[in-house]
Amino acid sequence: MRTWLRRAIGYVGAIAVMLVVWEAASLLLHSPALPTPADALMQVVEQFPLLAPHFGYSALRVVVAMVIGLVVGAPLGLWLGRSKAADLVAGPLIFLNYPVPKAVFLPVLLVLLGIGNASIIALIALIVFFQILVTARDAARSIPAASVLSVRSLGANAWQVFTNVTVPGAMPEIFTALRIGAGTAVAVLFFSESIAGSTGLGYFVFDAWGRVRYGEMFAGILAMALLGVLLYEAIEFAESRLCRWERAGR
């Protein structure tokens, strides 16, 4: 409860600082593209009925995509990290593809899957998948040999080593990858929604921009920021539940 409270106070403080900076910047620039915080918040309230369904679409896409990326990427990465034979085959394939910017495949996905949810989710899932895959593989490789040895000496089979050592040992790093991935995911969400389709916050922001409705545009930007924060906090919460030992002894 106390950490929860401290966290809330931290957020309130950070928001206060941001509002002051924002207000100052808005007054200095004096451009319709950067309204004052008060105006922007008014817009959010005003646009809420219009904004809410777009927020829903965006949230659904990014969450589904991240879950797919995690569910496919994490086990595969852990397996590659622990199995030399598998890594020998799949490793080069992954490292050839990892540095390729996946976002350039959006047009290909649009042709294959059509304009809409499927191609947006596929693109984000692809990006998150690679980030998690590479992190999980490295994390599994750096698990101390002695941890594995001590569990094996107790008679553990390969599966028991995996569930008792590999998974929990790599979990904190997978969560870090997920948190970094959440930032990338929201950025790619914005990018792909602004191009593909007529739903979602990315579309909403670009549409408002095209109609020179800066107030609406800013309401969309704030909603997108909120989506990012919520995503990050959800991951943080899951980690605090699943990796309780990390907080111990500090």
Added chain:
Amino acid sequence: MASVSAHAVGVTYHGVDSDVVALAGADLELADGSSVAVIGPSGCGKSTLLLAVAGLLATSTGSVDVGGEPVSGPRLRTSLILQDFGLLPWKTVRENAELGLRIRRHPSSERRARAAEALERVGLTEFVGLYPSELSGGMRQRLALARALALDADLLLMDEPLSALDALTREDLQDLLLSLWLDRRHTSVLVTHSIEEAVYLGGTVLVMTPRPGRIGSIVENPGMGTPGYRQTEAFYAKCAELRGLLEAEGALHPGGGAL
């Protein structure tokens, strides 16, 4: 039951550039219920020998029998205790103590009871809910011991279990190891860098030769386990004898690496 008999055990590690012979024909003969300390210079293959007896390492030559059965993999009642990382940081004290029983699929009520009993024996009952990172070094090794006790191990293989501890905690843990052995009379193999520890806890002290490792000399230590042994003339004399043997091997000179 848990006699150990190893013949001409050789282990070669395949390194990146060249192969390393860690053990070259080590022989070992331990009676059931004996307590043996193994001492020798760094890199003489002490840990390798232990892993081979634990069944965690394929030997290149020779054979290892425990309790009359050839060792081909981890044995049910053999417990290995390492200096570090033997505990899983993501499991609580209770979960760590129960780990061996859980892996062997004992029912949960039995796990609870046996782990609780073992934790009480090593004095960790109040700390069952903590994680290893919240324990001191000495408490962590107590927990490692509790795990072995919960499994009712009859062969305890310990690889420098106390070398990371400060001097006082170390003596405290040595006393615990001794009292456990006097109570249970399990077969105990302790690999150590410390001459005093070897003499305090080893009824027999095996001195290993530098790489490639073999058993060099066998020192009988009949005073081990007698009350107050640490303070006696016999204890000091035995330490001096052992020091002499290690010096003769070059293990105590600068660069030799022992201690």
